[in-house]
Amino acid sequence: MDRQTPGDPPLTYLDHAASAPMRDEVVEAMAPFASGVFGHPSGHHRQARAARQALEEARDRIAELLGAAPREVVFTSGGTEADNLAVIGVLGAVVRRRPGEPAAVVSSSVEHAAVLEACRVASARLGGVVHERVGVDSQGLFDLTRLAQTLEDLRGDVALVTVMLANNEVGTVQPLGEVVALTRSLAPQAVVHTDAVQAAAWLDVAQVASGVDLVSVSAHKLGGPKGAGALVVREGTAIEPLFVGGGQERERRSGTHDVAGAVGLAAALAAVANEREAESARVGALRDRLADGLLHAVPSVIEVAERKFVLPGHCHLCFSGVDREELVLLLDEAGVCVSAGAACASGALEPSHVLAAMGVPAPIARGSIRFSLGHTTAAEDVERALAVVPEAVARLRG
Numbered sequence: 001m002d003r004q005t006p007g008d009p010p011l012t013y014l015d016h017a018a019s020a021p022m023r024d025e026v027v028e029a030m031a032p033f034a035s036g037v038f039g040h041p042s043g044h045h046r047q048a049r050a051a052r053q054a055l056e057e058a059r060d061r062i063a064e065l066l067g068a069a070p071r072e073v074v075f076t077s078g079g080t081e082a083d084n085l086a087v088i089g090v091l092g093a094v095v096r097r098r099p100g101e102p103a104a105v106v107s108s109s110v111e112h113a114a115v116l117e118a119c120r121v122a123s124a125r126l127g128g129v130v131h132e133r134v135g136v137d138s139q140g141l142f143d144l145t146r147l148a149q150t151l152e153d154l155r156g157d158v159a160l161v162t163v164m165l166a167n168n169e170v171g172t173v174q175p176l177g178e179v180v181a182l183t184r185s186l187a188p189q190a191v192v193h194t195d196a197v198q199a200a201a202w203l204d205v206a207q208v209a210s211g212v213d214l215v216s217v218s219a220h221k222l223g224g225p226k227g228a229g230a231l232v233v234r235e236g237t238a239i240e241p242l243f244v245g246g247g248q249e250r251e252r253r254s255g256t257h258d259v260a261g262a263v264g265l266a267a268a269l270a271a272v273a274n275e276r277e278a279e280s281a282r283v284g285a286l287r288d289r290l291a292d293g294l295l296h297a298v299p300s301v302i303e304v305a306e307r308k309f310v311l312p313g314h315c316h317l318c319f320s321g322v323d324r325e326e327l328v329l330l331l332d333e334a335g336v337c338v339s340a341g342a343a344c345a346s347g348a349l350e351p352s353h354v355l356a357a358m359g360v361p362a363p364i365a366r367g368s369i370r371f372s373l374g375h376t377t378a379a380e381d382v383e384r385a386l387a388v389v390p391e392a393v394a395r396l397r398g
């Protein structure tokens with residue numbers, strides 16, 4: 001495991017959108033479940049009751065923070081499982097209800113792989129399911145005219161519309177309210193899902209996703225633990241489980257609960273809610289300083305999306321004539337941690353489907369870097385990045 005050792009350059013962590021460092025209050029809230037409170041929350045003795053009480057308190061808190069009823073919160077192992085459950089679970093329920101009839105899932109073309117792959121798998125495994133992707137404009141904004149056209153063309157076949165609240169690569173916030181309104185008027189039978197995994201760190205999901213049937217969140221993007229998340233499933237939404245067994249989570253997700261993870265998710269969401277306004281302003285200003293500074297100091301840099309459309313912590317830049325993988329490694333040597341787009345499990349970089357959908361030419365996308373700021377980012381981090389990045393880019397170009 002890589003850790004800071006004496007002599008290492010100071011750590012400048014600008015990769016919060018990949019995973020945000022755990023917050024102190026989250027670690028503190030989870031600590032009792034690493035030792036003292038270890039019971040199985042489905043059991044019947046005092047240890048079990050203590051675990052169940054913690055789990056249900058976490059559920060109540062999460063429900064309130066996401067604008068849901070406690071019974072609508074389904075604990076998952078993170079954002080990927082929440083997205084998979086939403087897509088495969090809803091389509092599975094539809095196909096079971098109407099076997100042999102066509103069913104369509106409509107998504108944006110810039111969804112996270114957890115949604116796109118779930119759509120692909122659902123259409124491969126469930127008979128009659130088709131997946132329609134609707135594109136975005138040059139800012140990464142979902143094309144509402146195309147959505148309306150697609151919903152009209154598919155009519156009663158549309159079972160699910162899934163559009164992320166904010167994009168993980170470029171940070172563009174989608175017009176979710178309009179997506180819901182169009183779907184309700186043109187495909188009233190359809191269920192609407194939003195992947196709020198990135199957005200939950202900055203936006204009030206309870207408010208912006210209030211009209212949506214299914215909402216995915218993940219703790220580790222918020223300063224909570226990895227491997228913990230939730231899917232809000234509004235009352236009355238038919239969904240098939242991915243995991244079957246003990247029937248936990250009202251038959252929607254079997255498996256012994258990760259009590260510590262649920263407590264950590266609740267603590268992280270609460271921390272985000274408490275500081276949302278102040279942090280959005282503070283981090284947004286740091287992001288502006290970073291973006292403006294780099295645009296000024298480095299020639300031939302493109303900012304792919306206008307900041308007014310983007311989450312406060314995101315700064316996505318394309319350095320022309322530079323290979324993003326080489327730049328990430330060079331910056332890492334200098335202690336600056338950033339991301340070069342979507343990495344698969346092997347760590348290999350794949351061409352960005354998000355930048356391609358936005359119409360960014362491949363040679364420019366080759367130099368794309370995501371700086372993502374968050375709750376641990378201080379002014380010194382930005383100043384270090386401003387000192388290090390221009391030199392690294394010049395070295396690679398030279």
Ligand SMILES: Cc1ncc(COP(=O)(O)O)c(C=O)c1O
Nearest residue numbers: 078079080112114168197198218
């Ligand atoms: C938009 C989005 N959805 C889903 C996921 C997957 O979440 P998790 O890492 O909790 O499985 C991520 C993580 O990168 C994400 O950014």
